[in-house]
Amino acid sequence: MSKLWNSDLETGIPEIDAENKKIVEYINVLSKAKDEGNRTELVNVLDLLLDHVCNQFLFEEHMMKEAGYEYSKAHEKVHELFAKKLADFRGRIKNGETFFDDVISMLDHWVDGHIRNEDQMYAETLQVKITQEGGESWVQGVMKKLFG
Numbered sequence: 052m053s054k055l056w057n058s059d060l061e062t063g064i065p066e067i068d069a070e071n072k073k074i075v076e077y078i079n080v081l082s083k084a085k086d087e088g089n090r091t092e093l094v095n096v097l098d099l100l101l102d103h104v105c106n107q108f109l110f111e112e113h114m115m116k117e118a119g120y121e122y123s124k125a126h127e128k129v130h131e132l133f134a135k136k137l138a139d140f141r142g143r144i145k146n147g148e149t150f151f152d153d154v155i156s157m158l159d160h161w162v163d164g165h166i167r168n169e170d171q172m173y174a175e176t177l178q179v180k181i182t183q184e185g186g187e188s189w190v191q192g193v194m195k196k197l198f199g
């Protein structure tokens with residue numbers, strides 16, 4: 052069954068919501084590859100997802116720090132562990148181990164735990180900073196600074 056995006060996953064910060072939405076899309080592509088038993092596709096999509104989350108975490112963490120979010124260090128640690136776990140799954144699947152269900156289940160938990168709850172926790176602090184700095188143009192500026 053497809054994983055669906057819904058409004059209770061939103062932080063209200065369009066750039067972050069767009070990034071989180073992409074994770075849900077990746078889960079659906081991975082689920083299809085899993086159902087088809089297509090290991091090559093799984094590994095390829097996991098590569099793309101890893102690249103995506105590393106960039107997204109860099110962006111999120113930068114914004115949290117700039118906003119002075121109290122729990123940014125703890126949030127960063129959670130990101131780091133998730134990226135490590137994802138890379139580990141990717142390596143094991145590439146080496147022939149079958150962790151298809153485990154990787155999908157981990158990603159489901161990420162959406163329903165981290166995105167639904169933990170990402171919401173910094174949203175208010177970030178919104179204050181965004182308003183102070185002149186709105187969306189500040190967010191766009193941060194993105195440009197980080198990714199060109």
Ligand SMILES: [Fe+2]
Pocket residue numbers: 111126130165169170
């Ligand atoms: Fe996060």
